[in-house]
Amino acid sequence: MNAAERIEAASSFLLQSPPGEINDVLNDVRNIISDDDSLHEGVLPALKEYNLTQFMTWILPNVSPQSIVSDAARIEATEGGQERFIDPRSKTSFLFDHLSLEASSSQPAEPDADSEPFRAALEKATLAYLEAHFHDGVASILSSKQSTNHFVIQVVANKYNPSNYWSGRWRSEYNINLNDNTVAGKVLVNIHYYEQGNVQLSTTHNISLSLPAAIVTSSPTASASKILALIEDEEGKYQTSLNDTYQEMGEKTFKGLRRALPLTRQKIDWDKVLGYKLGAELASSKGLFGGS
Structure with missing residues (x-):
């Protein structure tokens, strides 16, 4: 697998990250890429997409309500993976870094008077x-x-x-x-x-x-x-x-996937089963498994 294919695989894993586990997945895919510079540059588009679609939340400095990072809230794209978003509740805009997951450079944002x-x-x-x-x-x-x-x-x-x-x-x-x-x-x-x-x-x-x-x-x-x-x-x-x-x-x-009990209608003592030998002991214990 070449470098481009590894980046594509890593991006796919990131986009499928379960809630709250994006950092764990990112740390795991570092082993696939083995190059942090290439990793950060290659998976940045996937990180942006994940943060926007998953409604990543962030608490702005000196602002108590949490803000949502989303496509609807995005008002400006800048260099280096940062984008500016608006928080209408606090009437503030801020820069958000999709890689470090940090907000900065907050400033007042006046709402549209008509709406x-x-x-x-x-x-x-x-x-x-x-x-x-x-x-x-x-x-x-x-x-x-x-x-x-x-x-x-x-x-x-x-x-x-x-x-x-x-x-x-x-x-x-x-x-x-x-x-x-x-x-x-x-x-x-x-x-x-x-x-x-x-x-x-x-x-x-x-x-x-x-x-x-x-x-x-x-x-x-x-x-x-x-x-x-x-x-x-x-x-x-x-x-x-x-x-x-x-x-x-x-x-x-789920109950249809397996029997709740074996044919004997008795629970199996698995600790005991692990101790059986494939010979006389199994043969002598046929009754447990429904034998004569």
Whole structure:
């Protein structure tokens, strides 16, 4: 495998990194490349893509709320892997280094005067929804680059529990278009469980809503609350469907893969089995395995 192929393989591994484990994967692929300079340069595009699509969060200096790094929040690209992002909640922009995962050079960022009233109302309603349903969740509500009547809601909630060998991430994103009264969104769930094995779940659930005219013509506060109520209802249905799926998998799918007990309907003493010899002792113990 040549250097280019190793870089491609390393990038693929990084893009598939489970929640909260990107640094572990990066350290592992260093052994594949064996050249830190080539590694950093070669996998930088993959790191950028991962950070943007996974809604990487960061706490800005002297700013208490966490910020989301995403394509919708990106306002400028610079040299050396750094890009500038906006945090509408704190009205701040900042540089983010995709390789070191550090934010710097924060500065004030004034919002668009025309879209700010509705954006602020959406932010207030989203934060209330976040507090009710997400543990340590982070939200960002942005005015879209496309028009003053287009807004983006982004939510990410991470739960890392390495001591119990699992991690998870919930992401949701909604594009609200007041010109055609629509909400187009998606929910993405990633879970990694790796105690004595390696199991990953990755799901995408698309959501499409039509907004009644009464919602759009209401005040910003009333409209935002009703839009978040619709989102809450859709995400609640999806959460219920996930719970039902897991219940069915536990009761039917996984049980169908193997017998709960051997034919004798008795549990096998595996410690005892390991001590058997392939001869007289096995032959004399046929009864354990259903023999005569």
